[in-house]
């Protein structure tokens with residue numbers, strides 16, 4: 429899933445400083461699963477903003493809504509009625525940053541703000557802890573490395589690791605980061621495939637990644 | 653602020669704290685009238701939103717009365733409540749509302765008489781802070 433976290437409340441308060449009425453829109457997709465922008469988080473943020481503004485004697489009206497997803501146009505269409513029937517000063521999205529862009533793309537007459545920082549593609553290591561697992565390089569090669577990704581999970585994205593900074597299973601960048609090359613070694617050993625690591629992995633073609641510019645996938649069989 | 657009568661919302665667990673409150677009543681120690689008590693199945697059910705909405709509605713203080721560590725009938729309800737309170741206090745700090753308006757106390761059935769100390773401490777703390785800027789006390 430896409431993992432995100434809420435922006436600092438002061439940053440969001442500064443965004444809405446001049447507004448009297450806003451629409452705060454959550455998303456039931458990834459950001460609900462990572463507890464950043466689902467219905468509950470929309471409620472908490474709305475409440476915090478209202479408390480802060482009421483305290484200043486400058487109340488703000490906030491309508492709350494959570495869409496099925498904010499990365500599909502048909503759900504973004506559901507904002508049409510509320511936007512038509514209310515005089516909102518702005519829309520604040522609690523989706524990953526795809527959401528506010530989809531809203532801005534669909535409605536050209538309303539200001540749109542992100543309330544989350546979109547961080548990475550990852551998963552939950554335990555309840556309340558998420559880690560990065562994939563960088564979306566566009567050409568997955570993890571099967572060469574025991575199923576672990578050296579691009580997203582090695583601080584230097586080394587294809588032929590480890591580097592000299594690997595110590596006791598930890599990365600030299602921080603004792604909080606597992607050295608993925610240590611994990612790759614352990615796993616390949618376990619699988620009886622250590623000899624595969626003797627091969628030098630060729631330079632990766634990054635054109636499938638961001639180096640080729642913004643990417644697009646077209647499925648002719650699905651297109652209307 | 654001589655006329656200030658703090659409005660306190662108190663969520664309390666149906667197990668140890670409930671028994672403690674009953675045993676306090678049996679010893680003629682009652683909950684001050686400005687405490688609005690809300691009995692809940694476990695303090696683990698107290699949600700961040702419940703605490704926020706109580707503050708938003710203008711409560712001067714919002715507190716949770718939980719079973720002591722290790723006594724929770726659902727094992728970790730009181731620990732979850734503590735973590736949520738920490739979260740709300742941080743949020744309050746960020747928006748400039750006194751975090752001391754929210755808190756947790758641990759209380760069990762054998763501690764009936766200490767209920768008075770807890771309510772007294774809460775009242776003193778909130779009286780010192782004064783009415784919530786969100787105004788329930790003023791409106792009352």
Ligand code: SF4
Nearest residue numbers: 562563565568569577
């Ligand atoms: S190799 Fe590329 S696609 Fe595969 S997990 Fe790593 S970054 Fe993601």
Ligand code: SF4
Nearest residue numbers: 582591594599600607
């Ligand atoms: S210590 Fe490990 S994870 Fe860190 S940069 Fe070196 S090889 Fe990569």
